[in-house]
Amino acid sequence: MLKRDARDPAARPRLFLGLLAVALLWPGIHFSELDLGVLLASDSQSEMGRFVAAFWPPAHDETFVELLLQATLQTLAIATAGMALALLLAVPASLLASRALSLSAAYRAGRPGYWGQWLRWPVRALLIFLRSVPEIVWALLFVRAVGLGPTAGVLAIAITYSGMLGKVYAEIFESVDQRPAHALMQAGSGRLAAFCYGILPNVAAELLSYTVYRWECAIRASVVMGFVGAGGLGQQMDLSLRMFAGGEVASLLLTFLILVLLADQLSRVLRWRLA
């Protein structure tokens, strides 16, 4: 009796999973050719040092600040417009892909019917396709199609981010207590109404914080896409890097920092209002 109670049935699987994780991570380090020693080699150090030394002081002459302001606004506009377009596709797709709206799950102890499971797959496949191609690749494609400029960045963000938002929204819907929605569907309510009354109140804060975080990521992504000619801060960064204008790079980096800081504060304020 005593011997049996001293054993935790979960201990062995936990140990096994821990060992498995280590065994999988070790080859990962090997294959990615990670070699931290390179950073300490003297010639690469002095090369980096020279570049970083040029950062001070950050560029702040009038023409550059005006340029910076313009580029910042463009980056914000790219990120926001891209997110808005992405939401147009992500919201319906997440509702279709999520099991949270399954009418049959309400009377099958949470398991949706077989047909529903099969019908959810095409939507999932679409979301997987949308997000499996990185936004930078889409941006390169669209720069060819619509020419240099922010439009390419907006479209690239819209496509990749609709895939990410749709997937994570669907999972957030499934992660909360489903009973309120099930109870409403059992009282004859439609799926969408049951979702709005039973699930939305529980997920609102999570959805908001994830969306704001993704908006922040979109700002960063639009910066990266600027390097391939999709406008905004990234394009400016590309020019400054090519000209080895350390001061301008420093100003641009400071701008990123402020943008991310603002996004973080916005998320905090919105969450606090909603809680």
Place this chain on the structure above:
Amino acid sequence: MTLRLTQASVVHANGAQALRGVDLHLRAGEQVAIIGPSGAGKSSLLNVLATALRPGNGEVDVLGERVWQLSARQRQRLRSRIGLIHQAPPLPPRQRVITAVLAGKLGQWGIGKSLLNLLHPLDIPGARAALARLDLGEKLFVQCQQLSGGQLQRVGIARVLYQAPEVLLADEPVSAMDPVLAEHTLSVLCQHAREHQVTLVTSLHAVDLALAHFSRIIGLRDGQVLFDLPTEAVDRRQLDTLYANEQLESLSSPPPPSSVQIPRC
């Protein structure tokens, strides 16, 4: 015949048999209490009657319709005429009481009206009236997470009263309330059922409440109907058999008193 079960059996996913071939006939306007020990299948029976659970075997007829042969759309329409009160009402913690109560009519409202109601409550007087009958009128604009268990139960009851269904099923509706409140709440339910010719089926832990408020008592044990009698015909001996618990008796050292102590949750 408002409710009819024919040889209904339910096996849960974990293999436990909750109902074994239950036959049940209820006429319109009847008021019935289901009693029985924990795990007897009371909740499963109510869920089957509420069309919230599909029995593995047997037939369910509600309001003259064979529930599981209807199309999904017809079934949803039928379900809007059935109200189920949950023991622990599943309400989102941040939802306001008024929204939770008005949600009772979602099955009867179109999607446009439902969404509009989220922006601004469309029937404040109606929700207040339903809550006021349960002495909760002043909590209209409070979030559900600020309420106690007993208050939440009453919000759940108010939602179903507002829904105004033709069949009213209640799963331990007063288990978190003090005796006075439980008494009052049950009489509100019974009165509502009488006034609107609603069929009322309630499962209860407190046998005295069941005997005091209901005209017909069904004793359920191990997923089977042990007795189904008018209240006058229920006697001590039947209650003792219903609640007899061999395991507990063998554990406790002094022999338990012959009369069973019925626990009030």
